């Protein structure tokens with residue numbers, strides 16, 4: 001049987017309150033679900049062992065975060081200055097989608113695993129800036145700076 005979360009072929013799938021999945025995925029999903037949320041944030045304070053890596057947005061179990069980020073990609077893609085997302089028939093992001101993406105951006109950049117990185121002052125700067133993210137444009141600029149320094153949040 002193929003686990004719908006990790007796509008691994010397993011002997012048995014579990015039926016859980018969080019959906020059908022393999023035992024390993026259920027252990028992980030339960031730990032994430034039980035983790036506290038930092039004040040005002042939508043993404044739980046949970047980092048993967050052993051490196052304390054951020055959760056991957058595509059793995060979010062309800063599908064709400066992956067859908068929001070894919071909408072963000074569509075919205076940002078291929079815009080020349082005189083062409084808007086509206087021209088392409090792509091709806092603007094909802095407040096809820098923006099909140100989820102900004103919260104995930106902070107979850108990502110606050111991961112302890114980055115702290116042995118050589119660009120610590122840049123990391124601090126990106127963490128500070130992540131607190132102020134609110135619009136597509138601000139997410140986009142912040143994401144570009146992350147990419148320039150070798151981080152790929154999305």
Ligand SMILES: [Zn+2]
Pocket residue numbers: 003004005006007008021022023024025026
């Ligand atoms: Zn699985």
